[in-house]
Amino acid sequence: MHTLMVLYRPPADREAFNRYYEQVHLPLAQKLPGVRAARYSLAVAAAEGEPAFTAVFEADFDSPEDMAAALASPEGAAAQADIPNFATGGLEILHFPARTS
16 A cells, blocks of 8 residues: 655635635545545644644555556646645645555
């Protein structure tokens, strides 16, 4: 399993971010081909103090190659092109082999 993780920094307008994310961006991300499972939260908190990120999206793929193919697909291009429309605080994109303990 290989996981794609997108961490969103605090946006200029949290309410507008949440609304746009759930109504527009998430439906785009859900169309990524090859996704085995996906999760998101708009309520990220830190153990102490203010969190560096306020939202997270994760998608699991069978392999890094499947993830790369999904991101290179028309659906992946559409999701990536949509990011400037709502992620005013910026974001961090990570990916890694997922393991269970």
